[in-house]
Amino acid sequence: MATIRDVAREAGVSIATVSRTLRDPDVVKPDTRAKVLATAERLAFRPSHLGRQLAERRHAAAGVVFPDLSGPYYADVVMGYESVAAEVGRSVLICSTRGRADVEKQVTEMAGRCDGLVVLGPAIPDALLRDLARQHVPLVLVARPTSPEQDSVSTAATASGHALVRHLLEDGARHLVFVGDPSTSPDVADRLAAVRQALEASPEPTTLTIHPVDDLDETHGRAAADALLAQPTHGGEPGTLPDALVCANDELALGVLTRLTEAGRDGEVRVTGWDDVMAARWAGLTTVRQPVRELGATAARLLEERLAGTRTTPRHEVLETELVVRTSSTLLGKDHA
Amino acid sequence: MATIRDVAREAGVSIATVSRTLRDPDVVKPDTRAKVLATAERLAFRPSHLGRQLAERRHAAAGVVFPDLSGPYYADVVMGYESVAAEVGRSVLICSTRGRADVEKQVTEMAGRCDGLVVLGPAIPDALLRDLARQHVPLVLVARPTSPEQDSVSTAATASGHALVRHLLEDGARHLVFVGDPSTSPDVADRLAAVRQALEASPEPTTLTIHPVDDLDETHGRAAADALLAQPTHGGEPGTLPDALVCANDELALGVLTRLTEAGRDGEVRVTGWDDVMAARWAGLTTVRQPVRELGATAARLLEERLAGTRTTPRHEVLETELVVRTSSTLLGKDHA
DNA sequence: CTGAAAGCGCTTACAG
């Protein structure tokens, strides 16, 4: 590997001139420039990032921390993040935390290699987040409630949650079950809150039961469906399913739907999801669409502004969501006659 | 941020002693060590990775290049890779290439920040791969044919492909359609080759038609199903579907199945996938299981050996696969009576 | 066991 000294020697100039030629060509005399560029080309000189970074005291890299990549959700956020980061020439480091014992060590280590961090949802505990903030690590929080002084981007749950519940009520649903545990993720808590609020605002008498699940994937959705099928009584009506299952995300809902279909009980209960992943469309799943990639892209932009110093006051972006009504949420017009 | 000089001054020792205390505590006198450690602790000293890396001339990081993370496949490989990399204290940089114009620039840039690179499947063109090899970037190739001198890990397609075809033939299938384009990925080419070989070995007269698709996702699977449904003639039998659709991966197969079900034509044609993603089980998809996370984990181990210098001769790991027979591949015993 | 010094590969005031 040729270093800047090799180029300088071969071109008969100082290393300062080589550096300048590469970073700010206009400041150097045309024939010097040509000479240096030719030599650099000939020696296949690639400036060492390490040397440059140490001198500039910046990494030109940012890290993204997420629970895992198994579902479509975090993977999509990461893709959105990475595409913007690549555009602005910032490298992306990743760290997954699910099931890992040494999260604090991993994340701290990563922070030492980055100019800033993006944290997705429930990836790390609050205490660690506070530590990072205390050490002045530039931070952007995605889909996670935040203190006012930290940049964040999330999606709006309230309006769409209300619309979702209105839609279910209009279809005749009264006894709802929320599938998901609000303590697993701030997003889930928001969604439940929106649903609850909408139900309380309803003039009709309604019930809301929470069916907690440990994880937001299809497997747990299937298990939830099994449990509900096995349960003898719902909403006071013995021997029936509840009117509607409001699932905390699409993966759960897809698992629920699959299981209901297998059991020959689909069409007996309304099912809704949240996210609008690719598979939701094909499954006819009524859901709330959120711009997942855009969540990551926005996080990248917020972090860039912060690192570039073009903005010093915190921002809290909230991306809009929208109710997408498909067939899974409707009983009327099915075999209801 | 405290530097090593701050600690040295406060502790009344040289920076060399601070460095030693942190890297090789035994070589330092116990009370010196205690003094240094206490000061480091008090100042919350965290050695700069940049300084250390420049001095050691290594990044302690590796990069992984993949087409994208939208499906479950690459995401899982990346997770497998990341979990091992984190264990051995190596940071993970990522770069996705699908739909990107400046792949060469991005990858070269990334190579300059890593000690080595892992390349997944068709993520980058051969020419770029050769460039990297020429620059002596340590490389591990995943699911991609390789020159003998480069480390690689892939899965075995032949035996399982043969088993898959035998299974279909035993069920009575004679006219097969392979859904997928062998030019999109080396994996696909391998799978097609295995299928073709097995058919040629069959004593029965069989046909194999290739139905190319641009991408290996559910959307393209659905489109393929539509096209096949619209086609008037298959395998010489007018007005019918082919006997079996051998899809290049599970995502395609799941798209095909969904579309067939929607059209009320499921059960009329055998469908198989490849990968055994999570959803395959629920869809009853017959497929070839490959250890996807293990693919990433193995790549990480190969790269570590190479970087640590514990191995200097190339290795080519081939992970076993297995046929998983579910319901999608069988017509007999269905509505075939 | 410890320190002074050179070096890793750059950038960037400061002079000239």
Next chain:
DNA sequence: CTGAAAGCGCTTACAG
């Protein structure tokens, strides 16, 4: 417009 020099924050022979 260009060069000599200091500095970024570490590690590691080399002496002692």
